[in-house]
Amino acid sequence: xxxxxxxxxxxxxEFGKGASRRARAEGKIPAVLYxxxxxxxxxxxxxxxxxxxLKHQNALINLEIGSDKEMAIAKDxxxxxxxxxxxxxxxxxxxxxEKITVDVAVHVEGEPVGGTIAVLExxxxxxxxxxxxxxxxxxxxxxxxxDGDKIVAGDVDxxxxxxLVTDPATxxxxxxxxxxxxxxxxxxxxxxxxxxxxEGEDGAEGGDxxxxxxxxx
Numbered sequence: 001x002x003x004x005x006x007x008x009x010x011x012x013x014e015f016g017k018g019a020s021r022r023a024r025a026e027g028k029i030p031a032v033l034y035x036x037x038x039x040x041x042x043x044x045x046x047x048x049x050x051x052x053x054l055k056h057q058n059a060l061i062n063l064e065i066g067s068d069k070e071m072a073i074a075k076d077x078x079x080x081x082x083x084x085x086x087x088x089x090x091x092x093x094x095x096x097x098e099k100i101t102v103d104v105a106v107h108v109e110g111e112p113v114g115g116t117i118a119v120l121e122x123x124x125x126x127x128x129x130x131x132x133x134x135x136x137x138x139x140x141x142x143x144x145x146x147d148g149d150k151i152v153a154g155d156v157d158x159x160x161x162x163x164l165v166t167d168p169a170t171x172x173x174x175x176x177x178x179x180x181x182x183x184x185x186x187x188x189x190x191x192x193x194x195x196x197x198x199e200g201e202d203g204a205e206g207g208d209x210x211x212x213x214x215x216x217x
Contacts, residue, residue, distance in 0.1 A: 106172055115177060
């Protein structure tokens with residue numbers, strides 16, 4: 001779990017692409033806060049602090065919007081495809097004691113038996129947990145596993161208070177032997193091609209001789 005994250009936010013008064021560009025140029029990130037049946041609230045978040053906060057998956061964010069205080073988690077983060085800067089954030093309102101479903105990253109540790117590889121079939125699992133105690137990741141160990149072994153979602157140890165939502169039979173990590181690359185096709189032997197060429201030349205010479213004999217007759 002990340003340390004408590006507090007972000008000061010300002011309510012948006014201007015909208016549209018031009019207003020969003022100006023906000024980003026001033027180091028602000030446009031965001032929308034929604035949930036619990038309330039009307040969406042459009043805000044501007046501090047750019048650097050928000051970027052640092054969102055490095056923690058499922059981080060609980062304490063928002064201070066003027067005199068109002070809310071708790072939220074990021075449900076969607078839109079980034080610039082080239083610069084990877086944050087363009088917009090969708091924030092979901094949460095309450096203490098409320099259970100919500102989130103995707104949690106799978107971290108793999110250990111090494112399988114030599115000559116095998118571990119294939120991560122699913123990099124996240126869906127779990128339900130209390131909003132104020134959301135896990136950032138779960139860890140699975142592949143130490144000593146051999147070809148054909150696998151870890152399914154139901155095998156993964158979850159933090160206390162978290163409940164698996166993903167189908168327990170879903171494959172998470174599979175151990176296998178790497179496929180061997182196909183052998184290259186044999187190269188053509190230059191000598192064989194040369195012999196064919198020589199036969200062709202001999203045939204041409206024979207034809208010239210026969211034509212000369214017919215002409216003399």
